[in-house]
Amino acid sequence: MSCHVIAEQAARKPPVLRLRAHPLRIALVGNPNVGKSVVFGRLTGRYATVSNYPGTTVAVTRGRTLVGAEVCDVIDTPGVNTLEGAISEDERITRDVLVKGEADLVIQIADARNIRRALTLTTQLSRFGHPTILALNMTDEALARGISVNAELLSKELGIPVVEMVAIEGRGLQALRDLLPLASPIRTPLLIDAAAQAAWAHELTTRVRHVSTLSLAYAQEALSRATRRPLTGIPMLAVVLYVMYLFVGVFGAQTLVGLLEEDVFGKGVNPAAIWVVNHTLPFAFARDFFVGEYGLITMGLTYAIAIVLPVVTTFFLLFGFLEDSGYIPRLAVFSDRIFRAMGLNGKAVLPMVLGLGCDTMATMTTRILATPKERLIAILLLALGIPCSAQLATILGILGGVSFAALLTLFGVVLTQMFVVGWLAGQLISGQRSDFIMELPPIRLPRLSNLITKTRMRVWWYLGEAVPLFLVGTMLLFALDKFHALGTLASLGRPIVTGLLGLPASTSQIFVMGFLRRDYGAAGLFQLAHSGQLTGVQAVVALTVMTLFIPCVANFLMIVRERGLKTACTLLSVITPIAVLTGAGLNYVLHTFGVQF
């Protein structure tokens, strides 16, 4: 530790802490996946999404912490590899924090195993002139790999305090707080081009770091190798998908949904709500509003809590596990070629897999992609083809009961359609795709506490952002129903639905509902299929159209937020005809060949 060196320096200069007009603003900056969000959580007691996947923080998170007697604002920024030259959208967010004077002090968090990379960033940071502290995080993992860093020498070379930490265990945090007043501007030579910066970082690294023989645990190494090679990786992917099906599709969508829908809501919440409403509200209109066919409680809350929540929760739990274990980036290695054909690269695998949980959340994570073209294609594919967990559960629920061939047909058609549209988009949309260059974090066993916190945060997000939209959707349906507009809309679509798609007239209404929320429509189809009103072929056609159909309202609003109203409307007008025409084509082919499921 370098405390005494710094203490000497501190004696010569006044501390940073003093009376000020606004709280001291501390920005946490560092390469991706070095634990900024963990440090943020430890300092502020607030949670920022923590994962073993580079680029999870796609926006700035703020919190407060106490340093001595002073309250400070802490800003968690997206991970950056560089702050100069061509930078990605999330890197720009971080750069803006530094350039626009939003930070008074910088804590650079570095992965102790990778200080060479960190130091390249340090030279760039020095240009901004902020008082800085360097925190070497994950020193335990570094030691396990035989890497030790001479923090004292590093501190002398850079002229700033250097703290060794294991943030996830809270080690070194007190030292960090204690040294904050001693932060000073970084002293490095002014290096303009990237090559010179890298050379300087390389030279300094060789002086301050000692590496003994690589001693990565054998099992860890073997697993890392197996997950990124196609020959072993593809069977492993099949196993992962099967586990996902068992955990999300069977346990979440059947066991938990059954429990919540039939017992908790069917026998408890809904009868109680109906009783209360009937005994307190005198008007039929008001009673219908809460507990009618499109009632806020009997429909909105039941769908949101009893049907979708268990599926979303189990998915987030599993996704968190895969994310933290370091598995998903390895998936990117062998899916890269497929994505490249669609104008993307392997990095797109994260938003795509996350989309299987919630397309809205996945749309937001497309920010990790480097070029506007890639982000647009990823958003298009998410909206078009990736079924969210609620939809997936419905698809498996309905078609699982029909036949395996039916399931295969649906996924075959949807995947082909995605590929064709993706390929066309890759050709037609102007701009470039970026090179596939990706860091693979070490394979490690996720921490249960982090997994639980992460799932809890995502479920809170769902409850806070998605459930209100369910309720708004229900109110819209209620209003449309009361003013008989639902019937009008449904009858407008009926010729297409019955003629072109060969579906029962009542599915028209379900598609209108699907416009409000995709999973809503899916749940509607579920009921229709369960009451025996759909043949196997009809179920496949209806679900295919539903899967390809327009995104739910929440997803649409997210596209507007990310890419603007014009792009969102363009996507909408592209996706709708694709969905209907694909359904019509499928219906025609299945009937022509007399296919029965």
Add this chain to the structure above:
Amino acid sequence: MSSIHLAFSSEHGHRLSALAEGTRAVVAHLEAHRADGVERLQALGVTKGASIVVLQTFPGVVFLCDQTELAVERAVAETILVRISEG
């Protein structure tokens, strides 16, 4: 002959894409591929003098650079010129 020769080596040595698994090498030079390609690699620690070990060659190239495991597509691996380490 000369075109084949160019594809696999240059005055700086070998291309990363041409190395077999397990090969140890030192980065000698980065060729500009796309506008931001070189900077991305440098930011991740792939810089002149960095030592690497090739871990996988298909479908993409996976290699350990210093202490970071990196995966790149073949076209990128072709822009990384290396000198094979002895032993």
